[in-house]
Amino acid sequence: MxxxxxxxxxxxxxxxxxxxxxxxxxxxxxxxxxxxxxxxxxxxxxxxxxxxxxxxxxxxxxxxxxxxxxxxxxxxxxxxxxxxxxxxxxxxxxxxxxxxxxxxxxxxxxxxxxxxxxxxxxxxxxxxxxxxxxxxxxxxxxxxxxxxxxxxxxxxxxxxxxxxxxxxxxxxxxxxxxxxxxxxxxxxxxxxxxxxxxxxxxxxxxxxxxxxxxxxxxxxxxxxSLEAFHALKAGYLAGWLAANNPHHPEVIVVGAGRVTRRRAEHLCSHGVRIRAYLDIDPRKIGQVHQGRPVLHHRDVPPPGEAFVVSYVSTPGAAEHVAAFLNSRGYRAGRAYIQAG
Known part of the structure; x- marks a missing residue:
């Protein structure tokens, strides 16, 4: 049977x-x-x-x-x-x-x-x-x-x-x-x-x-490994952004540290353009990486003017970023996505 x-x-x-x-x-x-x-x-x-x-x-x-x-x-x-x-x-x-x-x-x-x-x-x-x-x-x-x-x-x-x-x-x-x-x-x-x-x-x-x-x-x-995860997800995330990001191919990335930038860079190989980085570390704010400025997170544009991809992954950081973006009127899946 x-x-x-x-x-x-x-x-x-x-x-x-x-x-x-x-x-x-x-x-x-x-x-x-x-x-x-x-x-x-x-x-x-x-x-x-x-x-x-x-x-x-x-x-x-x-x-x-x-x-x-x-x-x-x-x-x-x-x-x-x-x-x-x-x-x-x-x-x-x-x-x-x-x-x-x-x-x-x-x-x-x-x-x-x-x-x-x-x-x-x-x-x-x-x-x-x-x-x-x-x-x-x-x-x-x-x-x-x-x-x-x-x-x-x-x-x-x-x-x-x-x-x-x-x-x-x-x-x-x-x-x-x-x-x-x-x-x-x-x-x-x-x-x-x-x-x-x-x-x-x-x-x-x-x-x-x-x-x-x-x-x-x-x-x-x-x-x-974490790098294998990020390399794999980049292609699927880029495809998702093409369908859901009204500002495609442009995004703003949360996280300006070296490791975060390297992981976000995988998106660029799939046609996504990084407009700027957001961070809270005063040592990073004002820096420019490959022509992309590092902005204070409070300077995020109003919702409707940008799409945000968060790559932060330290314990509790993703939840903090989500709470901040929500307080600014951003909504998950519509104006931002977490990828860290």
Missing amino acids: TPLISVLLPVRNAADHLPQALESLLAQTFADFEILAVDDASDDGGLTLAVLEEYAGRDARIRAIAAGRLGIAGALNLAAQRSRGRYLARMDADDACEPERLRLQAEHLEASPLTDVVGCRVRFGGDPAVSAGYARHVGWINTLESHEAMALGAFRDAPLAHPSVMFRASAFARLGGYRQGPYPEDYELWLRWLNAGARFAKLPQTLLTWNDPPGRLSRTDPRY
């Missing part, structure tokens, strides 16, 4: 924590699913594959697939190609989901035919004292509750926790699967799908624990 849900689970050298992930899936209150677990050429002496095969021998819903070195994007695409479900759920080997996760997400997709992707709130599974930045990201991602908030938030960072999502197999076929490149595969997918008009949703329940082990790809792989 064809299952309703196919869980895409790429694994590599995951023998230590894989049992917890599998047990959390097998404990689901909704049983009509299959797990396509792709061993992406683990080199741990067969330990990961042995765990997969042991579980597959205990439960026929688990399909262990031994693959060559594909990378996470290739492993996910292989799992999707072999899947049979109407809905595709993501899961990582170092995370764990709550028993109601698959049922609640499938029910949402059943009841919301226009929704392509549904996520959920997630719980940070690390030490916030050691991984403060990651903990802040989890807190921020949980605040993005609507499609509109996620669509605008996507230019700051990925608006969904990748292992928390479920999407329609038809959307995956229509919008395209994962791409391998010098960027995070999930972030590229979200930006591309949003650009193509996909609709996102997020359940208010916390249904996944998003763990933070030392070997997590986001910590070890250069494709997940």
